[in-house]
């Protein structure tokens with residue numbers, strides 16, 4: 135299974151962190167990998183493939199249309215570009231420059247600023263921040279309020295950007311209400327909001343105009359895949375700025391349900407999203423992964439993950455560390471607090487073994503290491519126990 139890595143002289147890792155881009159995304163189910171290998175062996179019209187992917191994804195999200203992207207961050211770039219240009223090919227050709235009087239701003243709650251908002255700026259938009267995140271500073275209990283979003287919206291606003299998270303304020307519904315009252319779309323970053331599977335539909339159902347998901351996280355698709363779904367006109371604008379537009383006269387003939395060519399005054403050239411190219415293998419793999427994710431038995435999967443962590447906890451019993459099984463999260467976690475040394479030392483000790491073991495370092499500053507079961511292979515369980523036993527010795 136890891137023969138390719140040994141041929142390349144690169145270590146395969148034990149991934150107890152969960153799907154992360156730095157650690158190459160999730161291991162693919164054999165059906166997903168098989169679809170990618172099959173797709174790789176013949177050619178297809180990419181416009182027809184994306185149009186069909188749109189039909190399949192809308193069946194799982196309830197959106198009007200959808201696009202397979204090279205990741206959620208690419209989805210944010212394409213979504214921001216679509217909000218800036220609409221279906222105007224001249225505006226598409228100009229990005230990241232935006233003509234005077236154009237929609238050159240994105241409104242965003244200050245406490246939601248994050249490293250992925252680079253994608254919005256790459257599309258040419260200027261971020262207009264609102265709110266003061268007092269509750270994070272410890273200086274108070276407030277964050278941002280709908281009236282502050284309303285006050286920041288102007289004729290230059292392309293969209294309001296919202297980063298979905300349990301801690302995000304104001305609630306998405308309130309942000310959508312205020313944005314729509316001012317005629318502005320809402321672009322939601324829902325990259326890491328799965329599971330639960332119900333979230334595939336939740337943000338669209340709440341009225342979000344565009345929603346970006348990662349394909350290479352819980353969906354279990356290829357590492358370099360994602361979904362952008364939402365309003366038909368905005369998805370068409372995003373597709374036109376992603377697809378290769380090198381069409382000879384008369385050959386650009388998309389299905390009107392995906393891109394209505396009659397609405398276009400002309401064909402734009404390659405767009406700002408062209409460097410975010412998506413391969414046929416990614417699309418074929420993502421669609422199989424999405425079908426599997428949507429049809430899976432969520433409760434059974436959760437129980438399997440809890441059982442794995444229970445076996446790990448039992449095997450680690452008696453070692454100099456506190457163990458805490460967090461069962462009720464969308465993905466259960468095992469938190470491990472070493473007695474004899476800092477959690478950061480444990481993270482580094484585990485990563486220095488062969489094969490390297492990677493854990494979730496999010497709570498090392500609180501003395502804990504987190505074990506996430508999502509990307510562990512069956513053979514990893516024994517390795518993980520053995521390495522943790524060794525690494526926890528003082």
Ligand SMILES: *Cc1c(COP(=O)(O)O)cnc(C)c1O
Pocket residue numbers: 155204205206207208250297323325326347348349350359360
């Ligand atoms: C992972 C993540 C992204 C990026 O997703 P990719 O699919 O890797 O591009 C964006 N936003 C948030 C909140 C994420 O967690």
